[in-house]
Amino acid sequence: MTTVASASDLTVPPALHRAVLGAFPALRQQPWLALTGGRSNLVWQVADVAIKLYRPMMASPLFPNDPGAEAMVLQRLAATGLAPELLYRGDGWIAYRHQSGQSWQSGPAQVATVLSAIHRQSLPLRLLPMGSAAIARHADSFAPAGWLPAQPQVPEVAALARPRLVHGDAVPGNMIVAGHRITMIDWQCPGLGDPVDDIALFLSPAMQLLYRGAALTEAEAEAFLAAYADRAVVQRYLMLRPLLHWRIAAHCAWRAAQGDADYAAACRLEIARL
Incomplete structure (x- = not known):
């Protein structure tokens, strides 16, 4: 998910916006850029932070959609460079260090x-x-x-x-x-x-x-x-x-x-x- 779209292409839910700014007050003046390319969840880039909002209904028998599993893996693997650094886990969303590339x-x-x-x-x-x-x-x-x-x-x-x-x-x-x-x-x-x-x-x-x-x-x-x-x-x-x-x-x-x-x-x- 690296293609940048207009922020208006994926409207940020107000509850998510409030929760993210509560966790990251320094992002208050930063624009939200929607990142496209994924087929399951919604992701925005805010400065150097990626905000991922899960859509549970997009899970399938081959591809589950588990926020807890992702948060745990990011925590355990960040030091290896194989996965991004987890910054925060919210209710139905996570924040991690945005990966340029x-x-x-x-x-x-x-x-x-x-x-x-x-x-x-x-x-x-x-x-x-x-x-x-x-x-x-x-x-x-x-x-x-x-x-x-x-x-x-x-x-x-x-x-x-x-x-x-x-x-x-x-x-x-x-x-x-x-x-x-x-x-x-x-x-x-x-x-x-x-x-x-x-x-x-x-x-x-x-x-x-x-x-x-x-x-x-x-x-x-x-x-x-x-x-x-x-x-x-x-x-x-x-x-x-x-x-x-x-x-x-x-x-x-x-x-x-x-x-x-x-x-x-x-x-x-x-x-x-x-």
């Missing part, structure tokens, strides 16, 4: 390095579905009837004995690039699970289309996998790949079934690459 567009190896670092962390978060059987059940639980081909069969893969931190929404719009550094934002759906989830989301043709305008090339996908630090994770991803991307297609179909035309096109692209 642009959403990721190119350089997949750089993303692999950042995700590898995230996946070495462990935080007390919800446990994600892991292993081929659990992922298959999860995908089936929300896949709308009539939208998808049969769920692909994959080799049996066991759940990780030691789950790792997973961002949960590792798409280009949530990767802010400044020089050689990437900071991950939008931590509203993290969990403890298998890093293959983040890898699949980043490599997803649908998610790349929605957030960057085009799917990765085969060379870009190969460069990402070659640069990812943990070869065991890469091998697990390759074994689970058809199922992981079928689940992403199921999410896109779920959104499309609710009338979101962007996701209908994304669903067709994801299915075509299965």
Whole structure:
């Protein structure tokens, strides 16, 4: 969420305005600039502070929308540079240090390095579905009837004995690039699970289309996998790949079934690459 729009494009709710100024009196004379690009919540930049207002109704079976989880992750990871610094948690909103830069567009190896670092962390978060059987059940639980081909069969893969931190929404719009550094934002759906989830989301043709305008090339996908630090994770991803991307297609179909035309096109692209 780095595109600046007119402040009038996203009207600031009066209650939020009062709450923010109560917490940050020094921002009283500063303009609110709406930041666009996200698909779940509303974000404004006020001086060097980002104000994020959650919209609970935008949660989905694949992407929850948990303010408490995001606040905790920002607190725990700020010193690593992998996430912004949390400044304040309010009622249904948070404030964090605004990240200057642009959403990721190119350089997949750089993303692999950042995700590898995230996946070495462990935080007390919800446990994600892991292993081929659990992922298959999860995908089936929300896949709308009539939208998808049969769920692909994959080799049996066991759940990780030691789950790792997973961002949960590792798409280009949530990767802010400044020089050689990437900071991950939008931590509203993290969990403890298998890093293959983040890898699949980043490599997803649908998610790349929605957030960057085009799917990765085969060379870009190969460069990402070659640069990812943990070869065991890469091998697990390759074994689970058809199922992981079928689940992403199921999410896109779920959104499309609710009338979101962007996701209908994304669903067709994801299915075509299965």
